[in-house]
Amino acid sequence: MRSRSGLPVVGMIGGGQLARMTHQAAIGLGQSLHVLSEQADDSAALVTPETRLGSHLDLAALRSFAKECDVVTFDHEHVPGDYIRALSAEGVKIFPSAEALLYAQDKRAMRQRLSELGVPVPRWSPIAGPADLAAFGLPAVVKTVRGGYDGRGVFMVTEADMSLPDVELIAEERVNLRRELAVQVARSPFGQVAVYPVVETVQRDGICVEVLAPAPNLPQRLAVQAQQLAIQLAKELDVVGLLAVELFETDDGIVVNELAMRPHNSGHWTIEGARTSQFEQHLRAVLDYPLGDTRLAAPAVAMANVLGGPVGGMGIDERLHHLMAAEPAVKVHFYGKQVRPGRKIGHVTALGDDMADCRARAARAAHWIQFGE
Amino acid sequence: MRSRSGLPVVGMIGGGQLARMTHQAAIGLGQSLHVLSEQADDSAALVTPETRLGSHLDLAALRSFAKECDVVTFDHEHVPGDYIRALSAEGVKIFPSAEALLYAQDKRAMRQRLSELGVPVPRWSPIAGPADLAAFGLPAVVKTVRGGYDGRGVFMVTEADMSLPDVELIAEERVNLRRELAVQVARSPFGQVAVYPVVETVQRDGICVEVLAPAPNLPQRLAVQAQQLAIQLAKELDVVGLLAVELFETDDGIVVNELAMRPHNSGHWTIEGARTSQFEQHLRAVLDYPLGDTRLAAPAVAMANVLGGPVGGMGIDERLHHLMAAEPAVKVHFYGKQVRPGRKIGHVTALGDDMADCRARAARAAHWIQFGE
Structure with missing residues (x-):
């Protein structure tokens, strides 16, 4: 245990509002949430004294942050899986694991896995270009495989020649x-x-x-x-x-x-x-x-x-x-x-x-x- | 407004568990409670980044603390009334006022005022020595006028020659x-x-x-x-x-x-x-x-x-x-x-x-x- 009170220390990577509200809950559990925050005025950094400034894309910063914590978790899904695996291999308790988090980071992996599990999902397909999209059928919902949230990275496509971002994409049927x-x-x-x-x-x-x-x-x-x-x-x-x-x-x-x-x-x-x-x-x-x-x-x-x-x-x-x-x-x-x-x-x-x-x-x-x- | 978010800043004098839990509530109101704490490991100091170390018995520390706050309040009743009055005279919004807080600081003043207001209180009297106590009647509950809490500063007296602390005291009837x-x-x-x-x-x-x-x-x-x-x-x-x-x-x-x-x-x-x-x-x-x-x-x-x-x-x-x-x-x-x-x-x-x-x-x-x- 890393705290004087005899209770464990949780670290959260990312200083947004989710970490802010997690800190509120952590106080009751006898803790003070440790937060790895990019900016000193991020939502959580404003309210917890145990803020460390650093990027979730900097493995050294992640490693140094994890040293002070009994267990590490996330405010967002943007930490690279390889970094999570590296920390885990070094003995850091970090949850969810890289293998689990992949399905919240990568929509194609998620769709693929859910389809294999027999879980109901919209009809979907990876698409590499307009031909794939035309074969899939229009209108379609096109999503970037990575990085979308709050409606970003999601496009309603009604015409096959509509320009699309040059990243990995999947198409999904428009669900009624x-x-x-x-x-x-x-x-x-x-x-x-x-x-x-x-x-x-x-x-x-x-x-x-x-x-x-x-x-x-x-x-x-x-x-x-x-x-x-x-x-x-x-x-x-x-x-x-x-x-x-x-x-x-x-x-x-x-x-x-x-x-x-x-x-x-x-x-x-x-x-x-x-x-x-x-x-x-x-x-x-x-x-x-x-x-x-x-x-x-x-x-x-x-x-x-x-x-x-x-x-x-x-x-x-x-x-x-x-x-x-x-x-x-x-x-x-x-x-x-x-x-x-x-x-x-x-x-x-x-x-x-x-x-x-x-x-x-x-x-x-x-x-x-x-x-x- | 002293915060970037456009919301006011509350300062609390004292870093105990009351300030700790007030910080939890302050987070929801868009704030980060400022705390004047005696020790870096006081309950509230552990969970709010806006901790200033200093004593509530140091007027300069109180003054400097108040400068960063829109309004100042208390985690305990131990700030001297003269200091509160001084801050108030300098334009600090500080609540409750020294005049109000007196009735939570001084049991004799409280009993006197409540008696004047016709509020039901136990029979009571200031006592200056054993003769007063004998005149009041035994058994009696003797209380120090200042500084008691959680049962401290309260004595059950059954014999007139029982030794008492050499501070201002009041006697109260033992309420059934x-x-x-x-x-x-x-x-x-x-x-x-x-x-x-x-x-x-x-x-x-x-x-x-x-x-x-x-x-x-x-x-x-x-x-x-x-x-x-x-x-x-x-x-x-x-x-x-x-x-x-x-x-x-x-x-x-x-x-x-x-x-x-x-x-x-x-x-x-x-x-x-x-x-x-x-x-x-x-x-x-x-x-x-x-x-x-x-x-x-x-x-x-x-x-x-x-x-x-x-x-x-x-x-x-x-x-x-x-x-x-x-x-x-x-x-x-x-x-x-x-x-x-x-x-x-x-x-x-x-x-x-x-x-x-x-x-x-x-x-x-x-x-x-x-x-x-």
């Missing part, structure tokens, strides 16, 4: 979806799993704007199927830590869209809305602690992301005043970021007995902070 | 109490008040060991009276921030025991058990933000303090494993302190529908960490 769902599961090295209720994620322009927990009117059969799928994937891919499975609900059932192996925007509702937050759960999982209770803390929970609004006019502090006066029970989470239009600067959560009411309150609160009205 | 209660209220400079449900506090050897929220089987009439009393005191004493009112429930009604003007052990249950935690509420109050919803998040909430157990044998990390396996829904809060027998090193909270069950789970969890069984 009813809505998007997500389910999170935690898995420890011991092999314990704990799955959260299935949620509905509402996207706008490729960005998640709302999460509703539990997913309203989801047939029990589909909910159980989604949870079992998440557990199966966590086991088969040997995930340690959190796995978020993003799903499409279609007329024919559910299909897997994306995977993430870390705390995820679709789980921010758990901070107040579940007995164990996803951030505490991720720490418990990578520490090989027994996992926490994933039950809902209220019948209905709605989370809305807060985007930066127009600059000028009412300041963010005054907007927060108005929001708090209007919605004294909505919980606000700011990420310490400077406001830029459209930038994700925080989220809000409303709990209650009625989903329509919670959703309206969360949306109104997010709107207040963005637009000051 | 049914149990102890507490109620917390927040008040902002604007004058808004928000009161929490009345709780039962269970003491052992003068130290609070359990808090039950809401206080079981408390007649509605007494609950309302206690809440109204807390609101009255917050207004009359011009408190800004949190006020905790500790009460005795007797056959004849409630009487006030002690006051505290900060987040308080009797309010730790609010982190998960109320819609707004006492730590967020204290920040909102001193920032003059609209106050948060104080409603219970579950029908029954039980908090148990965790004391350090015998040194040697099973380590704290292994004890935590056992606890988490046995009680996956109990929330653990460690304060980052080294374990010493009898030292308050954390607390645990259990939520549910049934108080007896919550209480048993919290007590079992605290016992696990203390004794490893």
Whole structure:
């Protein structure tokens, strides 16, 4: 144990809002999260004293960071697999492993593996050029194999001569979806799993704007199927830590869209809305602690992301005043970021007995902070 | 505003567990709590990067600390009133004021003022020596006017020749109490008040060991009276921030025991058990933000303090494993302190529908960490 209190030290590579909120959870567990951050004013670097400045693409920085930690994990999926393998070979406990994380880093590997496992996915194919795309059939969703998130790296292609980025790509059928769902599961090295209720994620322009927990009117059969799928994937891919499975609900059932192996925007509702937050759960999982209770803390929970609004006019502090006066029970989470239009600067959560009411309150609160009205 | 995010900066004098947990709440509000801490390994200093080392008894240190903050408040009651007045005269926003805080610092002033306000208190008198004490009548509870907490500075006197410390003292009648209660209220400079449900506090050897929220089987009439009393005191004493009112429930009604003007052990249950935690509420109050919803998040909430157990044998990390396996829904809060027998090193909270069950789970969890069984 590297801490005076006799409790282990967790290090997180990356200093974004996920590390920031993980630090909040770590405090309760008697820790102070160690963070490898690129900038001194990254979200997490602002709130934890145990920040080391360095790049996740610098193996020496990773190695030096890991020396101070009992276990190392990630705020994002951008650490090269070779570096993770190198650290692991040197005896660093680092989760998830490079072999597992590959399926959150590489969409082609993920699609390939899920297809082999018989997990429902959209019809898909690797594509090397326009001929492949034409053979696949249009319209198609074209995705960069690596590096996409929040709608980036995803293109709707309707004409075969549309220009595409010169990187590895896959094509997927355009799924006729009813809505998007997500389910999170935690898995420890011991092999314990704990799955959260299935949620509905509402996207706008490729960005998640709302999460509703539990997913309203989801047939029990589909909910159980989604949870079992998440557990199966966590086991088969040997995930340690959190796995978020993003799903499409279609007329024919559910299909897997994306995977993430870390705390995820679709789980921010758990901070107040579940007995164990996803951030505490991720720490418990990578520490090989027994996992926490994933039950809902209220019948209905709605989370809305807060985007930066127009600059000028009412300041963010005054907007927060108005929001708090209007919605004294909505919980606000700011990420310490400077406001830029459209930038994700925080989220809000409303709990209650009625989903329509919670959703309206969360949306109104997010709107207040963005637009000051 | 002193922060880049456009949100104000709160400074807290004192680096104990209250500042530690206030930092957790501050993160959500877009802040990083600034802490004036005596030691680099104080509970809060371990978890916030904005720690300044210095003594609360050093006016120059207080002045320099306050310069970086939009508003300053306290983790404890030990800052001299003259220093608070000096800072305030220099334009520092510091809450509660010296005039209010006096009533949490000086038991004679508190008893005098409450008596004038007609608030029910035990029969009491200042005492200057054995003759006064004999005149007051024995047995009596003798208290040091300043500096007592957690049972320190309180003496049960049964014989007039019992030796007493050579400091200012008051005597109080020994109240024939049914149990102890507490109620917390927040008040902002604007004058808004928000009161929490009345709780039962269970003491052992003068130290609070359990808090039950809401206080079981408390007649509605007494609950309302206690809440109204807390609101009255917050207004009359011009408190800004949190006020905790500790009460005795007797056959004849409630009487006030002690006051505290900060987040308080009797309010730790609010982190998960109320819609707004006492730590967020204290920040909102001193920032003059609209106050948060104080409603219970579950029908029954039980908090148990965790004391350090015998040194040697099973380590704290292994004890935590056992606890988490046995009680996956109990929330653990460690304060980052080294374990010493009898030292308050954390607390645990259990939520549910049934108080007896919550209480048993919290007590079992605290016992696990203390004794490893």
